[in-house]
Amino acid sequence: MADGAVAAVDVRGGGPGTRETDALAPGNLVDRVHAICLTGGSAYGLAAADGVMAELESRRLGVPVGPDPAHVVPVVPAAVIFDLGRGGVFANRPTPEFGRRALRAASPTFARGAVGAGTGARAGGLQGGLGTASVRVEVGDTSAIVGALAVVNASGAPVDVTTGAPWVPHPVVRRPSADDRRTLAATIEAIRAAAQPLNTTIGVVATDAALTRPEVGRLAQSAHDGLARALRPSHGLTDGDTIFGLSTGSVELPHDHRGLVRSATSRVVHLNALCAAAADAFAVACVDAIVTARTIGDAPAYADLCPTALRL
Amino acid sequence: MADGAVAAVDVRGGGPGTRETDALAPGNLVDRVHAICLTGGSAYGLAAADGVMAELESRRLGVPVGPDPAHVVPVVPAAVIFDLGRGGVFANRPTPEFGRRALRAASPTFARGAVGAGTGARAGGLQGGLGTASVRVEVGDTSAIVGALAVVNASGAPVDVTTGAPWVPHPVVRRPSADDRRTLAATIEAIRAAAQPLNTTIGVVATDAALTRPEVGRLAQSAHDGLARALRPSHGLTDGDTIFGLSTGSVELPHDHRGLVRSATSRVVHLNALCAAAADAFAVACVDAIVTARTIGDAPAYADLCPTALRL
Numbered sequence: 001m002a003d004g005a006v007a008a009v010d011v012r013g014g015g016p017g018t019r020e021t022d023a024l025a026p027g028n029l030v031d032r033v034h035a036i037c038l039t040g041g042s043a044y045g046l047a048a049a050d051g052v053m054a055e056l057e058s059r060r061l062g063v064p065v066g067p068d069p070a071h072v073v074p075v076v077p078a079a080v081i082f083d084l085g086r087g088g089v090f091a092n093r094p095t096p097e098f099g100r101r102a103l104r105a106a107s108p109t110f111a112r113g114a115v116g117a118g119t120g121a122r123a124g125g126l127q128g129g130l131g132t133a134s135v136r137v138e139v140g141d142t143s144a145i146v147g148a149l150a151v152v153n154a155s156g157a158p159v160d161v162t163t164g165a166p167w168v169p170h171p172v173v174r175r176p177s178a179d180d181r182r183t184l185a186a187t188i189e190a191i192r193a194a195a196q197p198l199n200t201t202i203g204v205v206a207t208d209a210a211l212t213r214p215e216v217g218r219l220a221q222s223a224h225d226g227l228a229r230a231l232r233p234s235h236g237l238t239d240g241d242t243i244f245g246l247s248t249g250s251v252e253l254p255h256d257h258r259g260l261v262r263s264a265t266s267r268v269v270h271l272n273a274l275c276a277a278a279a280d281a282f283a284v285a286c287v288d289a290i291v292t293a294r295t296i297g298d299a300p301a302y303a304d305l306c307p308t309a310l311r312l
Numbered sequence: 313m314a315d316g317a318v319a320a321v322d323v324r325g326g327g328p329g330t331r332e333t334d335a336l337a338p339g340n341l342v343d344r345v346h347a348i349c350l351t352g353g354s355a356y357g358l359a360a361a362d363g364v365m366a367e368l369e370s371r372r373l374g375v376p377v378g379p380d381p382a383h384v385v386p387v388v389p390a391a392v393i394f395d396l397g398r399g400g401v402f403a404n405r406p407t408p409e410f411g412r413r414a415l416r417a418a419s420p421t422f423a424r425g426a427v428g429a430g431t432g433a434r435a436g437g438l439q440g441g442l443g444t445a446s447v448r449v450e451v452g453d454t455s456a457i458v459g460a461l462a463v464v465n466a467s468g469a470p471v472d473v474t475t476g477a478p479w480v481p482h483p484v485v486r487r488p489s490a491d492d493r494r495t496l497a498a499t500i501e502a503i504r505a506a507a508q509p510l511n512t513t514i515g516v517v518a519t520d521a522a523l524t525r526p527e528v529g530r531l532a533q534s535a536h537d538g539l540a541r542a543l544r545p546s547h548g549l550t551d552g553d554t555i556f557g558l559s560t561g562s563v564e565l566p567h568d569h570r571g572l573v574r575s576a577t578s579r580v581v582h583l584n585a586l587c588a589a590a591a592d593a594f595a596v597a598c599v600d601a602i603v604t605a606r607t608i609g610d611a612p613a614y615a616d617l618c619p620t621a622l623r624l
Contacts, residue, residue: 276545
């Protein structure tokens with residue numbers, strides 16, 4: 001994203017922790033962002049974005065604000081999850097150095113599960129995590145990708161205890177054995193009473209379709225529908241559920257705006273398809289976070305409680 | 313609602329048709345509404361609210377605006393679905409007289425299915441309709457009701473064609489026979505190509521818990537999560553999905569706002585429970601609209617395609 005990506009955000013939770021999100025309102029000055037920072041540490045963790053900004057500044061990536069090419073201001077919206085004290089020490093939280101290292105380590109392939117911002121995450125008392133998924137969408141005679149990344153830290157249930165499976169199908173998940181279902185149900189019952197009430201699921205939904213900021217906003221909005229399907233309930237007052245939308249802008253959509261009637265050339269038809277894909281991808285990314293996580297602390301992971309659910 | 317109900321609205325669709333919704337923004341003058349009008353006829357149908365207002369004025373119900381008790385302005389937010397031409401005549405649409413009659417006929421018991429605003433509704437090509445559901449929530453040593461009313465007119469699918477059942481369980485619905493599943497799948501395939509691309513699901517979620525306007529707004533917001541579970545996809549650009557929240561205000565919630573930690577006396581804990589109930593009730597209300605509708609025009613009803621799905 002050397003020139004940045006068109007970005008928008010949709011905050012639906014009642015207790016969000018965010019930074020640089022007002023800059024993303026339609027009509028505001030800055031149209032593109034240079035990175036998105038997803039982190040733990042509650043509002044303290046917003047400091048991680050300082051390090052991302054410093055690293056971007058050193059690479060001269062940002063909005064030019066003067067004649068010297070070194071004079072840039074990177075735009076780095078950020079959102080946090082609540083995980084304070086979950087490793088045992090309340091004062092442990094991401095610092096600017098975490099953000100700097102994360103940007104240096106950024107790569108198209110990355111670890112999933114109880115890693116990064118997902119390390120201290122919980123989901124209905126189970127170990128939460130970081131997950132991803134993508135959906136390809138036909139756009140005229142070409143196609144676009146909608147990819148989602150979710151850091152799942154929810155008070156809501158990620159699995160249906162009656163089936164023992166996540167609410168939304170995932171490629172590696174099948175119905176677990178009756179024994180595993182019983183273990184899962186008993187464990188969830190036991191941890192429910194003691195579960196941490198502060199949560200927040202955050203994420204990004206990104207496409208290579210060339211979209212305007214308002215269109216990217218609808219993509220983020222639709223991703224919350226996927227969140228609502230995967231985590232029940234969601235968007236509570238003690239969640240800060242926040243999803244960013246991004247367009248990296250290489251696949252052109254038709255520009256026929258008359259298309260309220262069904263037409264293969266209508267921009268509206270393609271936008272609807274991209275939004276539906278955003279919901280689907282985000283839902284599967286939430287499930288991906290849950291099923292790839294392994295137990296690392298005091299919260300049991302789904303994969304360890306229900307090993308027969310995973311088709312490996 | 314002689315003194316009106318505390319009201320809020322959440323518009324999540326891309327093509328809404330609404331009236332008096334800006335008045336509901338937090339901080340604006342009017343805190344209570346005297347009726348909510350849900351109607352067909354696209355933006356033309358907003359005229360139905362004229363008749364609701366006239367009837368309320370004749371009963372002297374509204375915001376007093378002068379010394380004469382007859383000088384009132386009723387606040388009647390409204391939302392519409394797109395159903396123009398679905399009875400065969402594009403010019404047929406609700407008039408003020410429809411609104412006046414609807415208010416005169418208002419009663420705690422009412423018809424469901426392909427009636428009222430749901431008459432011309434469609435859902436993934438099937439006959440849409442009007443449905444309702446409610447959930448009781450424990451609030452301290454008493455309880456509150458969250459009721460939902462949905463007018464389902466969606467491009468998204470209301471049923472999972474692999475099971476033949478709605479996405480969300482409903483008390484009268486069971487898994488249909490294999491024959492019915494095949495009929496449903498074949499019919500949906502056939503009508504999909506010709507399906508009307510303009511839609512919109514609208515509704516109300518109401519509680520007897522005494523809530524502030526911002527809290528009622530969160531109730532409406534959560535109801536959209538139920539919509540997202542019941543209709544897939546939802547909230548598209550060609551939907552105008554709009555849900556009103558109402559509080560009729562007789563059941564008091566605790567006022568302990570310190571309650572970020574789990575506590576039976578915390579207002580936040582009870583608000584979260586009400587919001588979760590709003591999502592659940594709205595989801596079931598959407599299903600209720602689909603399963604209670606019978607075929608009245610050119611769109612087949614679920615109940616007629618899948619009679620074995622209904623436990624009657």
